[in-house]
Amino acid sequence: MASYDVFISFRGDDTRSGFTSHLYEALCRSYCLTYIDYRIEKGNNVWEELVKAIKKSTLFLVVFSDDYASSAWCLNELVEIMECHKNEPDNVVVIPVFYKVEPSQVRKQTGSYATAFAKHMKKDKDKIQKWKDVLSQAADLSGFPSTAYRSESVMIEEIARVVLGKLNHKHKNEITNNFILDENYRSIESLVKIDSAEVQVIGLWGMGGIGKTTLAAAIFQKFSIQYEGSCFFENVTDESKRHGINYVCNKLLSKLLREDLDIDTLKVIPSMVMTRLKRMKAFIVLDDVHTSELLQNLIGVRHCWLGAGSTVIVTTRDNHVLKKGGIHKIHQVKEMNSKNSLQLFSLNAFDKVLPKEGYMDLSKRAIDYAKGNPLALKVLGSFLCSKNQLEWNCALAKLKEIPNAEIDRILRWSYNELDEKEKNIFLDIACFLRGHERNRITKILNECGFFADIGIRHLLDKALIRVDSKNCIQMHDLIQEMGKQIVREESLKTPGHRSRLCDLKEVCDVLKYDRGTETVEAIILDATEDTHINLSPKAFAKMLNLRLLAFRDHKAVRPVNLPQGLDLLPENLRYFLWDGYPCKSLPPTFCPEMLVELFLRYSQVEKLWDGVLTLPNLEILDVKYSQKLIECPNVSGSPNLKEVDFSGCVSLLEVDSSIFLLQKLENLSLRKCTSLKILSSNTCSPALLNFDATNCINLQEFSVSFASVDRLCLSLPKFGTNELPSSILHFKNLWFFDCPISESLVNLPENFAMCIWLVSESLLKVERDTSITLSKILPSPAFLTVKMLIIDHVSILSEIPDNISLLSSLEFLSLNGIAIRSLPESIKYLPQLESLDVYNCNKLQSIPALSQFIPYFTVCKCESLEKVLSSTNEPSDKPKCGFILLNCIKLDPRSYQTVLKDAIAGIELGARLNSENEDPFLEQDDDIIEYFLPAMSGMENWSRYRSTQVSVTLEFPSNLLGFAYYLVLSQGHIGYDVGFGCECYLDNSSCERIHITSLTKGNFSNMLNSYDGPSIYLMMNHLVLWYDPASCEKIMEAVEEIKAISDVNNTSYNPKLTFRFFIDESLYSEVMIVECGFHWIYPFEGSAVPKRNDGFDSDDKEEAVLLTNKLEQCVVGTQSNLEVIIVDSGFHWMHPFNFESDDDEEDIVPLEYEDFEFDDEEDIVPLEYEDFDFGDEEDTVHLEYEDFEFDDEEDTVHLEYEDFEFDDSEDISYSLERLLHIGFDGDMLEKREENCN
Incomplete structure (x- = not known):
């Protein structure tokens, strides 16, 4: 049945x-x-x-x-x-x-x-x-x-x-598995506006096999039932080619209108059909559309055939199809992360979400090959299913040589649609230029006659390549492997007859035995420790069409040698890189007029060429660390040079004057040219951006005119005379100035540089403590107007002078690798300071009360740091936006509680300011208050909801200002670009789970601007705590909207929210989420608003309750701080006083909101501000245990006026063994005054 x-x-x-x-x-x-x-x-x-x-x-x-x-x-x-x-x-x-x-x-x-x-x-x-x-x-x-x-x-x-x-x-199936409902799904879901009256067309594009169809199906499954008509049309282009466009259109219309239609031509569609279509709100998926013409034939020009509120999703490999079709909502489908990749692969290989025992490492190898491509994961999983480990090893090794045929077939569709020029561009990038900067690639390939500007654009539109954040061209590993396979197929058995050679073994074979031919256009050799080739003088004689040549030597093994010298190099070279070039100069006949980039790093050259060599297209000349180079070449024949690098050329005696005459020169590096004594020129390139002469330790004269240069970054060494050259004392408006710290900097003029970078006086010996020197130069004109100050690896600097507070224009301060033990409290008086970074200061032990005054404060890898003082007792009308304590492993528990309390108070203040719209700090949607701290005990005292799982589901309370979120990351390496955050799902009145928002908390590259390297090692578990006002608002609006619908329908509804915390894994990450949670932020009673000097005022005396009481936030520990007390009808910020106990570990009771009883009895005396005095000369209240009267029925402590003992002690201490409740009466001012009299 x-x-x-x-x-x-x-x-x-x-x-x-x-x-x-x-x-x-x-x-x-x-x-x-x-x-x-x-x-x-x-x-x-x-x-x-x-x-x-x-x-x-x-x-x-x-x-x-x-x-x-x-x-x-x-x-x-x-x-x-x-x-x-x-x-x-x-x-x-x-x-x-x-x-x-x-x-x-x-x-x-x-x-x-x-x-x-x-x-x-x-x-x-x-x-x-x-x-x-x-x-x-x-x-x-x-x-x-x-x-x-x-x-x-x-x-x-x-x-x-x-x-x-x-x-x-x-009815769950493959398309609703968790690994499909990833960031791609959520991004697409957010584009669907089901209540919109407009026709919305959404485009999904990406490389073959990336999951466009599956994602469209998942979205279709969720939303289509809410439309009057729907149709999911797979393989539209293929169907059109097989049966014609009329067949495809009839099939689409028949499905939407639920009747069999047979329209002869699209040009004459019956008016009744058109009318019915325009009346219908439809959901349509058109899968794999290759041309904009096909798209217009199916949904009309400008979507004119569709009814109001209709939604169309179009999937394609070509972004140009979407743009030409007038589609503005476009999502590029990204690769799966490693966690989801493992699940999808395992389902196909083992029929479960994790590999079976003994297959985890093999599975990771397969996943690494697929690089997040769902098609590849499925194909490989199915292929390896039921095979033993020996067969797995063999199959995975084979993939390195020959790609999987099914995957390769799918990926080649986009390549086959390219013209010949575009195919050449693609193959050059796949075999040679991947990872290079886009503008450089464009220039090189334009010189090859490939029209690279438009060609690269087409490759981008077809998702065959992508541009990363550094403007470098990248491509998926599977696509790169496809490109290499296409080249291999040009001549399977004779590599010397292929257009491009990039396999190490094949390159060595062709070069060693002179098997190259005029077919060869590109050679790249990435040397290993075992690579050693001796070339003949005529090794390149047959390769007349060689355009791209690169011998890379990352291991410093000098893999390619010329025991008999080199007679010639091909004249058609556009790119020439030879690390460790073994000759004293280039061949005398070598004159590649089309050459764009020349790299001879770590070479044996003594001079590049004689006289003037005409290289009109040359843009980069890099001979860094060629230690035998004596003579700088005359570059007057290369007017388009933009970058010249002589770094580490320790034998270079002088710089040719032609260098300074180059009109397009942007970067000139003479770093560590230790034989240079004079740098002199009356002019230089107006395009110059960077001039680096650091560590030129013998430089005696520097007289280069930068009069025509704007926004220059200038790096200079310490001069032997201890005086700055007079030529630079007239500079103004430098973008960046880098030099050793010295008293001569006091002579720099006002508005000298936007950023000053101070480094150690000497790399060769330890100098005297430079603290006094720094204190002398800080009040000088250049520093009084500087906006960014970086003090970097001045290991002999023992303290930052107090007069740093004079830098009234300073916005960013970075202290890296210096010997300070504390920070000066005067930093808080810097009026413009937005960011303070402290890195690698291994002697730093304490931080004063600064954090409240600095919006972004980072302390990283200061392993001796123990003490951080609270700053919430200082008045402030703005919350902190970011505070990071990373790898501060010796932080004492009291300081951690202080930091945590400050963090919570800052988040609560931000939530309240945001709810009142009284503060501009949260004007942007992406403004997030964030904290990154060591994970120690204490978080449990303020977070009501905690979980060791990655998700929490609970009912949604009313009357909220927002939520604060936290997660705990485990010890281990974490990728520099890793992202993490929280997703929120809401169960609506129909029990459907709706994704509302993803609270993504950025990545480490945003949080740790000065950190280098691909990853960071977390030396202990770390806590990430943040508040995102825009997402909180979105969640609460969604809940209220569903509540309103339920009220209209007269149905009960208790909203449930599911929060799922996540890490977007990167190649370098190994950390995990070990705990997560959040806390509701409630409004306090009364209309209290923050005041900079007076704390908080309220219009309701009884309800103006201590800011954090309602939140149940008191931290239980060896010491509790009470920093706000009631003053008439408001709050006042006070210095903390202590509740002390005879026992350091027990009997310390925090004051919670429930601990206060408001009683109308007349014998209950309220605590007013006037009852407490914090001075040295007047009376101080001592509360002793014996002073408390306990009510047997309610266990409430009643404070009577007679219970107060006054003396001249300085501290206010409460020695309590048992404090249950304190009763206050808010209207007993007269009683107190009578008793005082």
Whole structure:
């Protein structure tokens, strides 16, 4: 017997021929397999068949009508249904439909239901209570009251929609697995605006196999049921090529209009068909569209065939199709992360979400090959399924030589659509230029005649390449491997007859045995430690068309040697790189006029060429660390040079004057040219951006004129005279100035540089402590106007002078690798300071109360740091936006509690300011208050909801300002570009899970601007804590919207939120989420607003409660700080006073909101500000344990005025062994004054 999607329980005489029959037909039209009682075959045991049908059904619609309870059959049927629901609440859905009866009538069995039960008492007395129970249970479920709808047709339509939604949620399949519902899915989902009156067309594009179709199907499955018509059309281009465009259009229209159409030509579509289409709100997916013309034929020019509110999703490999088609909502599908990749691969290889024992490492090798491409993951998983480990190893090794045929076939579709020039560009990038900067690649390939500007654009549109954040061209590993395979197929057995050589073994073979031919256009050799080749003088004689040549020597093994010298190099070279070039100069006949970039790093050259060499297209000349280079070449024949690098050329005696005459020169590096003594020129390139002469330790004269240069970055050494050259004392408006710290800097003029970078005086020996020197130069004109100050690896600097507070224009301060033990408190008086970074200061032990004054404060790898003082006692009307304590492993517990308390207070303040719209700090949607701290005990005292899982589900409370989120990351390496955050899902009134927002907390490159390297090692678990106002607002708006709908429909709704924390893994990450949680942020009572000097004022004396009381935020520890006390009708910021205990570990009781009792009795004296004095000369209140009176009934401590003892002590201490409650009366000011008198 077949299973049913829906089982309808109803009283036949009431609704069979009317409401229920229409409901049944509506469900059938939606392709729901629906059970109704007349489907039982005659002659069968009716009840047994009925019970079987109930047990095999997924969803139950119970139609309660006026006469429903009169039928014992219906009531017994309901007992079976509710029993199934009780046994499997997560798998069985029951929806009551109250047809012309009130829910309370069913729940309480009143009216006709009471009459029916009176009759049942005569025959079925033993079943009465069971029937009543199931009626009450069913009536308590969320359902559909007919009184809430204007007509039965509207009600039936809504029931069918909700039923389909629940069935879609229940019937899980591949496209709704968690690894599909990733960031791609959520981004696409956010583009679908179901309530929009406009026609919305969404484009998905990406490389072959990246999951465009699967994602479109997942979105279609979720949303299509909410539209009047829908169609998912796969392989549109292929269908069009096979059967013609008319066939495709007829198929689409027939599916939407639910009838067979046969339109002869698209140019003459019947007007009635067009009218019906325009009236329909439709959801359409057009999969794999290759041309914009095909798109227009199917949905009309400017989508003119579609009805208001319709949604179309178009998938394609070519972004140009979307742009030309007028589509503006476009999402490029990204690769799967490693976690989801493992799940998808494992499902295909092992039929479960994790590899079986012994196969994890092999699986990771396969996943590494696929690089997040879902098609490759599925194909490889299916191919390796049921194979043993030996076969796995063999198959994975083979993939390095020969790509999988099925994957390769899918990927080649985009390549086959390229023209010849574009194919050459693609193959050059795949074999040679991947990872190079886009503008450089464009220049090189333009010189090859490939029209690279437009060609690269086309490759980008087809997702064959991409541009990374550094403007470098990258491509997916599978696409690169496809390109290399295409080249291999040019000549499978003779590499010397291929256009490009990039395999190490094949390159060595061709060069060693002179097997190169004029077919060869590009050679790249990445040397290993075992690479050693001796070339003949005529090694390149046959390779007349060689355009690109690179011998890379990352291992410093000098792999390519010329024992007999080199007679010639090809004249067609556009790119020439030879690390460790073994000759004293280039061949005398070498004159490659098309050459764009020349790299001879770590070479043996003594001079490059004689006289002037005409290289009109040369843009980069790099001979760094060629230690034998004596003579700088004359470059007057290379007017387009933009970059010249002589770094580390320790034998270079002088710089040719032609260098300074280059009009397009942007970067000149003479770093570590230790033989240079003079740098002199009356002019230089107006395009110059960077001039680096650091560590030129013998430089005696520097007289280069930069009069025509704007925004220069200038790096100079320390001069032997200890005086700055007079030429630079007239500079102004430098972008960046880098030099050793010295007293000569005091002579720099006002507005000298936007950024000053101070380094150590000498690399060769330890100098005296430079703290005094720094204190002398800080008040000088250049520093008083500087905006960024970086003090870098001045290991002999023991302190930062207090007069740093004079730098009134300073916005960014970075201290890296210096010997300070503390930071000066005067830093807080820098009025413009936005960011303070402290890195690698291994002697730093304490930080004063600074954090409240600096929006972004980072302390990283200061392993001796123990103490951080609180700054929340200082008045501030702005919360901190970011505070990082990374790898500060010796931080003491008290300081951690201080930092944590400050963090929480800052987040709460930000939430309140944001709710009042009183502060501009949260004007941008991406402004997030964030903290990154060592994970120590204490977080549990303020976070009510915690989990060691990655998700938390709970009911949504009312009257919130927002949420603060946190997660704990484990010890280990974490990628520099890793992202992490929290996703939020909301269960609506139909129990459908809706993704609302993804609270992504950036990445480390945003948080740790000065860190180098691909990863950071977390030396202990770390806590990430943040508040995102825009996402909080979005969540609360979504909840209120659904609540409003429920109120209109007269249905109960308790919103549930699911928060799932995540890490977007990177290649270098190994950390995991070990704990996560969050806390509601409530408003405080009364209309309190922050004031810079006076703390918080309130319009309600009794309700102006301590800011954090309502949040239950007190930290239990060896010491608790109370920093705000009630003053008349408001709050006042105070210095903390301590609750001390004789026992350091116990008996310290925090003051919670519940601990305060507000009593109207007259003998209860309120604590007013005037009762406490913090001075040295006047009285101080001592609260002793004996001073407390305990109420036996309520265990409440009553503070009487006579209980206060006054003396001249400086500290206010409370020695308590047992503090339960303190009673206050807010109106007893007169009583206190009388007692004082």
